[in-house]
Amino acid sequence: MSFEMRWDLSGLVKSVSPEKIKAELDSMVRAANVIRDIYAGQVKGMDAAGVRKLLESLDSFSLEFDGVMGYCSLRYAADSTDDVAKQLHDMMRNSWVKAGQALAFAEVELGQLLLDRPDLPAQPELRNYRHYLERTLARAPHLLSEKEEQLIMAKDRNGIGSWSQLHGDWLGTRTFRLRIDGTDRDVTYGEAVGYFTSPDRKLRRGAYSAVLEGIGKDEMVLSSAFRAVSADHLTMCEWRKFPDPITQSLLANDVSMESIQVMMRVVERNAGIYRRYLRVKAKLLGLERLGGWDLMAPLPFASNSSYEWEDSKSTVTKAYADFDAEFGRWVGEMYSLRRIDGEVRKGKTPGAFCHTWMAGKSAFILQSYNNRVNDVYTQAHELGHAVHAYLYTREQGPANCDIGSCISECGSTFGELLLTEKLLAEAKGKDDRQVALSTILDELGIAVFLVGARYWFEESVYKAIEKEELLDGESLSRLWTSCRDRLFADEVEWLPEMRFDWARPPHYYLPNYRFYNYPYIFAQLFVFSLYRLYKEQGKAFVPKLRVLLAAGSSRSPAELGRELGFDINSEEFWQKGMLQAEEFLRMLEETL
Numbered sequence: 001m002s003f004e005m006r007w008d009l010s011g012l013v014k015s016v017s018p019e020k021i022k023a024e025l026d027s028m029v030r031a032a033n034v035i036r037d038i039y040a041g042q043v044k045g046m047d048a049a050g051v052r053k054l055l056e057s058l059d060s061f062s063l064e065f066d067g068v069m070g071y072c073s074l075r076y077a078a079d080s081t082d083d084v085a086k087q088l089h090d091m092m093r094n095s096w097v098k099a100g101q102a103l104a105f106a107e108v109e110l111g112q113l114l115l116d117r118p119d120l121p122a123q124p125e126l127r128n129y130r131h132y133l134e135r136t137l138a139r140a141p142h143l144l145s146e147k148e149e150q151l152i153m154a155k156d157r158n159g160i161g162s163w164s165q166l167h168g169d170w171l172g173t174r175t176f177r178l179r180i181d182g183t184d185r186d187v188t189y190g191e192a193v194g195y196f197t198s199p200d201r202k203l204r205r206g207a208y209s210a211v212l213e214g215i216g217k218d219e220m221v222l223s224s225a226f227r228a229v230s231a232d233h234l235t236m237c238e239w240r241k242f243p244d245p246i247t248q249s250l251l252a253n254d255v256s257m258e259s260i261q262v263m264m265r266v267v268e269r270n271a272g273i274y275r276r277y278l279r280v281k282a283k284l285l286g287l288e289r290l291g292g293w294d295l296m297a298p299l300p301f302a303s304n305s306s307y308e309w310e311d312s313k314s315t316v317t318k319a320y321a322d323f324d325a326e327f328g329r330w331v332g333e334m335y336s337l338r339r340i341d342g343e344v345r346k347g348k349t350p351g352a353f354c355h356t357w358m359a360g361k362s363a364f365i366l367q368s369y370n371n372r373v374n375d376v377y378t379q380a381h382e383l384g385h386a387v388h389a390y391l392y393t394r395e396q397g398p399a400n401c402d403i404g405s406c407i408s409e410c411g412s413t414f415g416e417l418l419l420t421e422k423l424l425a426e427a428k429g430k431d432d433r434q435v436a437l438s439t440i441l442d443e444l445g446i447a448v449f450l451v452g453a454r455y456w457f458e459e460s461v462y463k464a465i466e467k468e469e470l471l472d473g474e475s476l477s478r479l480w481t482s483c484r485d486r487l488f489a490d491e492v493e494w495l496p497e498m499r500f501d502w503a504r505p506p507h508y509y510l511p512n513y514r515f516y517n518y519p520y521i522f523a524q525l526f527v528f529s530l531y532r533l534y535k536e537q538g539k540a541f542v543p544k545l546r547v548l549l550a551a552g553s554s555r556s557p558a559e560l561g562r563e564l565g566f567d568i569n570s571e572e573f574w575q576k577g578m579l580q581a582e583e584f585l586r587m588l589e590e591t592l
Contacts (some may be wrong), residue, residue, distance in 0.1 A: 005309055007078070007341040007364055012071040012357065021088055024068040031061055032099035035106075043109035044116075048123035051110070055129050055399055056107060062398035066359045069096065074355055077366055080172050081347035097157045101150040108149060111140030116216050131554050132399040139251055142240040143213060160232045160511040160513065163225040167509040170221065171350045176210040178203070181257035188346040194370030201285075205495070208293040212497040215504065219473025220502040227471050230461055245462040249515035252555045253404030253522075257570045260518055266574040267452045269523060271487055273340050273578060274449040277441050277585050278491045283592065284434060292494045295450075296374060296442050301431040309342065312376045319422035320415065324542050330390045331383050334365065337576030338384070339393050340379075342369030351506060354385030354412070358398055363389040375437055377416055384415025392552035400554040405516065407557050409523030410530075411549050416443055417531050430591040437588040444581050447524040449487050454517040456483040459504060476502050522557075529566065532580050541571070 010016055013024065019094075046054070072092035075083045114120055114137040121133035143149065175186040178195065187195075195207035215222065237245055250257055282290045284299050307315075313335050321328020334340055339362065341348075352367035360461065363386040369375045388411030392401060423436035460479045464471060471479075477499035484494075502508070507516035526531050530548075534541040548560055561568045568574075 005342040008338040009071050009074055012067040025091055028065040029095050029098045032102035036102045040105040044112055048125040052125050059398045061309045063359045074364055076350040078341055079347040080169050097153050100153050104149040105146050108143050108146045110136055111143045115140050126204045129399055160229050163228045164509045164511045167225050168349055172347055176214050178206055178210055189350050190344050190348055190368035196373045197372045198300050205293045209495055210498050216497050223473040223476055229509055246515045253406045255406055262571055263574050266571055270578045273582055274445050288491050292492055292498050299435055299438055306371045307376050312379050316380045319418045323418050327387050330387055334386050340365040342367055344368045352382055354382045356389040358393050358401055361393040380415045380419040381412040384412035387411055388549045391550040395550040396552035398551040403553045405519030406522040409519055410527050413523050413527040434591050437584055440583055447520045451517045451520045453483045465468040524576050528577035528580035
């Protein structure tokens with residue numbers, strides 16, 4: 001395994017010594033209490049200049065301790081079986097709760113001030129914090145007292161936070177028995193998921209079956225975690241007077257319910273596009289009908305393709321550099337500074353993510369790289385997050401780096417399209433074109449349509465809880481398959497154990513963040529619309545994307561859309577994204 005495939009986290013901290021890290025975490029708690037001693041009880045009488053000083057202090061705090069928090073979190077994500085990593089992660093969580101409790105006064109008191117002075121965000125002294133304050137004002141009616149907010153943090157530490165950690169630890173430390181090349185082997189979750197895109201259909205099916213059968217055996221644990229996190233959310237909705245379980249997510253993502261409802265209507269109305277693609281893919285695979293284990297399968301003529309790390313590095317870097325030279329330099333830096341961890345190993349957090357390092361104006365990426373074209377796309381996706389981070393951390397302070405998922409997924413999704421464009425440009429024949437087009441349509445199918453089913457599933461879960469229905473593994477499975485079939489109809493054959501697929505995605509288990517799924521749909525269709533604009537305008541479009549990504553959270557998605565001439569509350573806008581999807585499908589059909 002290449003040494004370059006393991007990240008170097010040492011730059012995040014002054015010293016990697018556990019004792020020194022503990023000292024940094026203790027310093028963080030002390031610094032939070034210093035801010036509390038200066039400002040607590042004073043916010044209600046502040047003018048605009050006073051509010052700016054408070055917010056600047058909070059920004060400085062975030063930058064000072066961003067690194068040590070990231071180090072503890074990322075080291076644990078890289079290997080949850082490592083005793084030192086577990087110790088550091090636990091210390092970090094404890095310290096963050098203490099610091100958060102000390103700073104709880106800030107949003108509570110600031111929210112009260114803004115309710116009394118809703119004109120404050122428009123004051124010239126606060127122009128750099130305008131939208132941050134507007135978002136704080138929107139959350140203010142749902143805040144509790146400072147003491148109650150502190151108690152909730154303590155409750156979450158050993159409550160939903162632990163349930164969430166259990167889900168990741170459980171999958172990250174499981175092994176699954178697969179027959180590979182005639183030999184039975186025990187493989188990690190990360191390795192098993194890698195075989196989901198194996199060119200060997202029998203091995204793909206075996207990997208899905210082994211993982212989901214194993215999850216099914218553990219359904220009591222996983223459904224308990226799911227139920228606890230979801231029920232806790234409904235309790236908090238009642239306490240905070242949220243009118244709907246999705247309200248918290250809408251506030252976090254800075255979007256309206258109207259735009260999401262309009263978007264989901266367009267998704268359901270266009271499900272036929274995805275079903276049409278599934279029939280095309282079945283033909284390309286030489287099948288009468290796809291199995292659920294074929295949704296991300298490579299095409300037969302791509303079966304011998306192995307994308308070594310260096311191949312991926314070269315291709316992805318060039319894809320970004322062709323669009324914007326500075327993007328290419330930043331992507332190259334992510335590799336050269338070893339900011340990416342691609343090694344497959346036991347104990348590693350499942351899936352892939354990008355972590356922004358605000359103080360370093362950079363990022364770190366985790367994935368399990370298995371040398372397949374899908375891994376190259378995952379890398380391009382996560383590096384899109386990294387480019388986004390490079391841009392907004394240079395233009396914004398921490399207060400404007402709290403980007404909702406609807407916009408945070410835009411750079412990553414655009415990166416996938418740049419990779420597709422690169423692969424199509426270098427295609428040597430129809431086979432290469434089919435591979436590139438089917439890969440981007442596979443990604444679209446998951447990000448828009450399968451995720452659409454996950455959105456409906458989560459809606460149904462909360463309705464069931466409100467009706468006091470008991471949600472064990474089998475009842476959750478029934479809810480999931482109902483929503484899945486609403487999308488796929490009878491286009492796909494499913495293994496019986498695939499009914500447990502609700503238990504795999506970590507998104508349902510994230511503490512204090514429900515409805516994590518719809519932002520993927522939002523970003524996919526938003527970016528497909530942007531891509532159509534790019535194809536029309538060429539290089540003149542590049543500065544527009546830079547402005548969008550550099551904005552961070554300083555403007556809402558609706559504002560950012562209007563600047564580009566988009567109305568995210570109209571069905572016409574979302575349909576533009578579907579038109580681009582259909583254009584890719586038409587290009588694929590022309591190769592048959």
